[in-house]
Amino acid sequence: MKAAIWLPLFDELADPRAVAELAVEAEEAGWDGFFVWDQIAWRAPVVAVADPWVSLAAAATLTSRIALGPMVSPLARRRPTKVARETVSLDRLSNGRLILGVGIGSDRFAQEYSRTGEHVEDRTRAEVLDESVEILRAAWTGQPVHHHGTHHLVDGLTFAPTPVGGTIPIWVAGFPGNLRPLRRAARHDGFFPVNLTFPDQLAEAVARVESLREDPTRPFDVAIDLAPGTDPAPWVAAGATWVLTDLDPETLRLDAVRALVREGPFHPA
DSSP: OEEEEEEOOBGGGOOHHHHHHHHHHHHHHTOSEEEEOOOSOOOTTOOOBOOHHHHHHHHHHHOSSSEEEESOEEGGGSOHHHHHHHHHHHHHHTTSOBOEEEEOOOSTTTOTTTTTTOOOSHHHHHHHHHHHHHHHHHHHTTSOEEEEOSSOEEEEEOOOSOOTTSSOOEEEEEOTTSHHHHHHHHTSSEEEEOSOOSHHHHHHHHHHHHHHOSOTTSOOEEEEEEOTTOOOHHHHHTTOSEEEEOOOTTSOOHHHHHHHHHHOOOOOO
């Protein structure tokens, strides 16, 4: 099992310098990953919000071992050609430590989509997400990208440089009760099921994803979020390979996060 700090970049954590310092402390304390939310707004009482890519770049320059990434980035509101540049730049800056979490996102927390003219309907955002990931995978090869989709056009552009390891791991977030997110996760490198209550729910979701994978021998991660102090052992037994800290974004305080980071990672009982 690997353990990661997972932070909403809100209010006291909306300062990239503070986030970078936390990443350094997380690496020193033995955490395996340092992931951040990708939001442009949140409901009250949250006021300040930081950009995940700038914050992660700051963290990458001061660390050398810990995995980094947005968890998750709702690609339906981002231009995939720009994300292609951002991901490779961050991957190379971190010497291949980037993990890209993706999902369709939700409008219900802060109306990020409806208030900015983005797609609100889940099915449409899912279509945009799939096209975006297809473009990213093609861009990372360094070969010309020819994508003529319903939502995006990339007409023969070549993206260089390429990722340090040739590609970048993609973890897909989604509700495990829906088949489409399971199929999407099975095509990539990891699954981040959301809104789980019991380990047996995870075990069932893992079994379903495994049954959908074309190559079950290919490395595949399963990430879950648990409140600090929760015993991760039953979840690891159910198939989790990564455990992320589940923190309340509306009561988040920098001192409390720093204390959590310094305590070190989750450990199986």
